[in-house]
Amino acid sequence: MEQKATTFTDMELIEKITQLKKRKKAVLLAHFYQVPEIQDIADYVGDSLGLAQKAAQSNSEIILFAGVHFMAETAKILNPETKVLLPDLEAGCSLADSCPRDRFADFKAKYPGHIVISYINCTADIKTLSDLICTSGNAVQLVESFPKDQKIIFAPDKNLGGYINSITGRDMVLWDGTCEVHDILSTEAIVQMKIDNPDAKLVAHPECKAAVLELADFVGSTTAMLKFTMNDDSQKYIVATETGILHQMHKNSPDKEFLIVPTDETCSCNDCPYMKLNTLEKIYLSLQNEEPEILLDKEVMDKAKVPIVRMLDISKELGLI
Numbered sequence: 001m002e003q004k005a006t007t008f009t010d011m012e013l014i015e016k017i018t019q020l021k022k023r024k025k026a027v028l029l030a031h032f033y034q035v036p037e038i039q040d041i042a043d044y045v046g047d048s049l050g051l052a053q054k055a056a057q058s059n060s061e062i063i064l065f066a067g068v069h070f071m072a073e074t075a076k077i078l079n080p081e082t083k084v085l086l087p088d089l090e091a092g093c094s095l096a097d098s099c100p101r102d103r104f105a106d107f108k109a110k111y112p113g114h115i116v117i118s119y120i121n122c123t124a125d126i127k128t129l130s131d132l133i134c135t136s137g138n139a140v141q142l143v144e145s146f147p148k149d150q151k152i153i154f155a156p157d158k159n160l161g162g163y164i165n166s167i168t169g170r171d172m173v174l175w176d177g178t179c180e181v182h183d184i185l186s187t188e189a190i191v192q193m194k195i196d197n198p199d200a201k202l203v204a205h206p207e208c209k210a211a212v213l214e215l216a217d218f219v220g221s222t223t224a225m226l227k228f229t230m231n232d233d234s235q236k237y238i239v240a241t242e243t244g245i246l247h248q249m250h251k252n253s254p255d256k257e258f259l260i261v262p263t264d265e266t267c268s269c270n271d272c273p274y275m276k277l278n279t280l281e282k283i284y285l286s287l288q289n290e291e292p293e294i295l296l297d298k299e300v301m302d303k304a305k306v307p308i309v310r311m312l313d314i315s316k317e318l319g320l321i
């Protein structure tokens with residue numbers, strides 16, 4: 001078990017975080033994959049698209065990001081003058097790590113005439129090499145906003161890219177990266193869950209493998225999956241994504257049943273090890289000490305901002321945000 005640096009109870013930590021947020025004019029943004037107690041004290045909880053939009057609108061003096069590094073980086077890029085804190089700098093992302101700058105620059109050079117659309121789950125360096133950023137909440141529509149014959153490199157998630165290719169009939173060149181949390185979800189386990197629960201619908205995140213997505217009744221971002229389960233008339237869902245989303249699903253549809261697709265037989269969970277590095281205690285310490293802070297080179301921020309702002313502008317034009 002992780003050693004606590006303070007002796008405060010969760011209730012005391014929540015009280016202290018609330019006071020510090022007020023006193024320091026800080027906003028706490030949290031992703032759906034955070035633990036329930038963090039989601040419940042956040043000023044905003046959402047998917048990557050919603051979080052980027054909230055970060056863009058922020059006029060707080062401090063943004064505390066309960067999520068992973070690329071999300072906090074995006075917030076910093078959109079608010080270069082604001083102090084952006086990430087409670088644990090080790091909260092990375094296997095997908096972002098799968099796409100190092102130099103290798104991607106070489107890859108890009110092999111495809112002249114292609115534009116680069118990158119999933120927001122990438123480093124600021126990759127964003128500087130991209131023409132447009134997308135999230136799982138707008139990827140299909142953003143790709144479709146280009147003419148059919150537009151040549152496109154899609155990075156870094158080959159599962160999301162393959163999914164977009166399959167439903168748009170495009171042939172985007174894909175970087176070979178995956179999310180270690182979604183890519184391991186087994187088709188066999190899902191088929192068995194469907195057999196055991198014939199009345200359940202399968203909702204899946206597009207970071208899952210193609211074989212899983214083909215079995216799904218609904219594919220979408222965390223926000224889209226949440227909305228689907230709220231508006232759909234089924235009573236039971238098999239959920240192929242990270243465990244954290246179940247908190248909002250239960251909260252919004254208390255009478256429905258949600259079964260997470262587990263990574264193995266030993267637990268009914270599928271946790272992102274990076275997302276789950278954040279704790280109430282780390283959030284408290286981060287707000288109190290105003291560290292660890294996200295610091296980026298100005299030139300990198302200026303360049304990376306262009307495709308992110310473009311994403312937000314097109315999403316607004318398309319009525320997606």
Ligand code: 13P
Nearest residue numbers: 047048135136137221222
């Ligand atoms: P969304 O927030 O777009 O649903 O993506 C999930 C994810 O993997 C974030 O890291």
Ligand code: SF4
Nearest residue numbers: 093094095179181272
């Ligand atoms: Fe990265 Fe996957 Fe974790 Fe999201 S769930 S932060 S894509 S490793």
